[in-house]
Amino acid sequence: MNSPAAAEQGIPTPPRGAAALAGVLALVAALGSGHLVAAFIGINASPYLAVANAAIDLTPAWLKDFAVDAFGTYDKLVLLLGMALVLLGLAVLAGLLSRRGPLPGTVLIVVFGVLGGLAVYGRPDLGSGALAAPAASLLAGVLTFRWLLDRARAGGFELGEHTAPDRRRFLIGAGGVAAGAGVAGLAGQLIGSGTDAEGSRQAVGDLAAARPAPPIPAGADFSGQGTPTFRTANQDFYRIDTAVIVPQLRAADWTLRIHGMVERELTFDYADIRSRPLVERTITLCCVSNQVGGPYISTSNFLGVDLGDLLREAGIRPGAQQLFSTSEDGWTCGTPLAAALERDRGALLAIGMNGEPLPVEHGFPARMVIPGLYGYVSATKWVREIEITTWDARRAYWLDRGWARRAPVKTQSRIDAPGAGADLPAGRVVVTGIAWAQTLGIARVEVRLDENEWQRAELATEVNVDTWRMWRAVLDVPPGEHRVSCRATDRSGYVQTGQRAGVVPDGATGWHTVALTAR
Template identity: 45%
Template sequence: MPSASVRTRDLPAAVAAVGATALGAGLGELVAALVAPTASPFAVIGGGMIDIAPAWAKNLAISLFGTGDKAALLVGIAVLLLAVAGAAGVLEWHRPPWGRVVLGALGVVGAIVALTRSDAGMLSPVPSIVAAGVASAATAWLIGRLRRGPRSGLAADEGLTRRSVLALSGIAVAAGALAAAGSFALSSGARAVSAVRAALRLPTPTTTTDVPAAAELGIDGLSPVITPTADFYRIDTALVVPQVDPADWTLRVHGLVEQEVVLRWDDLLDLAPKETVATLTCVSNEVGGSLIGTARWLGVPLREVLARARPTAEADMVLSRSIDGFTASSPLEALTDDRDALLAIGMNGEPLPIEHGFPVRMVVPGLYGYVSATKWVTELEVTRYDRAEGYWTPRGWSERGPVKLQSRIDVPRAGARVEAGAAVIAGVAWQTHVGVSGVEVQIDDGAWQPATLAAAISADTWVQWSLAWEATSGSHTVRCRAISADGQTQTDAPAPPAPDGATGWHELTVTVA
């Protein structure tokens, strides 16, 4: 049975290890900024967790946190790390040196994961090793100080020892936070690429897509037909956003081709970019969800780039690869037919934002992003579906991802209170590269009523719709369904996003005063 003195030192021992681990983590981030920016310990662990996450876990994270899924993951990693550190501190107090062994093992795991990343370099393991080494050494020193205790044996002196260890642990946390802040300040690569982007002038497109005035219904609360860049959703696997200077960027086209092609930034600009408007959506988008947006994209048609390489007759897929190792499996046909599939360099009149793939990303109407929207793209491998697979396919998602027919109610919002009398129900509908010919709305169990469609920009974009409603007092259920340009009616069968996109009707409840 441990003595009361031993038990009362469990908490100081846990706090000491937490402080030591915070110091190690901060110094690890600082070392990463200096020698291996993509091997930040938090990014390495987080990236590894994303890599092994099954489809249901990815979908759960996005449904709970939306585009804040990465921030939530990093916070979760920090909480878990500190919990493990606290337990290691108690273990070190009772069974030395096993607490240090646990912390050291975390560093070994981080170093191994860093080496297995696609962008790993010789120095990639160093930040994780430094983090673990500092955490282990500082834990041993602080708990050793706690174990030595007061030489006089007086209770007051023992309390002073515990307080001094707690104070030193607090100093370690503060030092770790300062080191982490220093790592951010030293991210000169990010600042340099931001400066290059700010100074970049986009070429004039050879062709543009007109957005008719009638495409915008002008209803308060209805999603604008062109999504502002700041509001455009971001879903990808990059915890550390790649920083790619256009001067260093290359695109390699290889595989089942007659002629391998390598393009640089200036080569891409020489191919006469065009501007188009296209809607992109994530396969993780729930029915009625917000992981969808429409933008003006400036870029070079992928079919022109692939035509230079001359794919062979046996090819049926293009495996695009990001600089961070992400891959997407796109049907070759979708990149070479008449749709505006682009190597995009601009978004809404400006160079691509860095977090949206600067300097070059893929935009392919009609396909969910996980099989087409590769950001920071550096490679196109022309291949076959029976020879290769994209990042998400072995993780439970379908190898092909055509966008499904969907519609959403934006006005009124779920749970909203509406004044009785003249009101409006409005939203958006889409099935990119097919198009939408109609939307119907049902109120409670009444008949389906045809909504008024705004003018469509093209089959590759969503379309706004509205329905005048004479609202009566009480609680009402409102639902919508779309009709595609080829005559299909949106299914009412509910299905989750995994493995190939959600289905069902968007439905909400409205209270009329």
């Protein structure tokens, strides 16, 4: 209904519902237009996605860890949905504030349009031409908003005692805007995802190793008693990264440039890498965000070429310290050069995983895999560029966010069965789990019930020092509530500390402990 003040002054005002709808449809038109233009530039130029990426970049370490712990691999989806709800509320507010005139809502749209432009401008993987997407978004939002408000006043909701509001004209216009924005957004999504990365991956076919990994020996896991299978299926391999939209690259479009403090700059394409003798290695990867007892650890047979060989072909100049790698989406990683060159460590430029080309979400066409280092300093997916440099010259993504420069994986262990809160019959209870100490190997795992003496667990067959090792123990558990803890000792003689520490700056520590009840 018209406000009393407006009625006295003869100013037509749309009902609150119509004004709110104008704000929401302006938002939809803005997002759809920006997404469509971004499809021809780079999907990350979409203002909505650019703001989401900026939010991830600006998120403090403690909040990032909370999101990973709370939502796991769904953290990006939660962020996008949260942004959508906030924008929806602001769109409604813009409409309601503009019933007397379009200026308040227009100002709000411009402010958020500028924020979207700044987010796009700050993307490392986009040029200045990408600003066309937020510009289109801003223009579409302002024009749609003002047009719908004018239509609501002049055509659909006239002021007067002798005329009832005829909503048909306004609703036809609103429906047209909604349909047009939906088509624009869908077209942008289809065009933006038109690079058939999965089709390219399928076309690669089987990858054969000139030096295959040794077969996994019998007795390498206790999966029948609660541990994971020794090798993790590709679809179950953990995934933690900053990519809101997974980069879509065809093998034919991928190149890797090695430059910086080298004697000769080198560029490789996918055919160059695939034509080399491929080596397969069984490697466990672990995320630095893995809390004590956490799930972000997996093992795979990775297939590729020795990364150190590629670097040596380029010729490393004296004084080089860091391997500074860049992903297709602009994410950067700083790796100790010595670790990448260490022959016994076996760093890979990987193109395959468990006998298949890398899955798109795990880095297809190529990624880095360096045993013994947490992923944020070693495991760049969709890698496109490697610069040999010093620590002072370049700072990687996570280094500016409170994380350590060097991050060797810490000796750790985890209880997999029984699970936390289990309710079991009293008596003999089989406890199983995993332990890891990459590049060193696990020498011993011990388990204890409550504060009793530590009991040595049985170790599964070792595959190599760069992989996890399964263990099991049998405990005599009396009736009541209890706590079971585990600790590992690596081959250097280091006994896993029981002192609890969070994941920042270089990985969590502490004994994994689960509570159970025996009856």
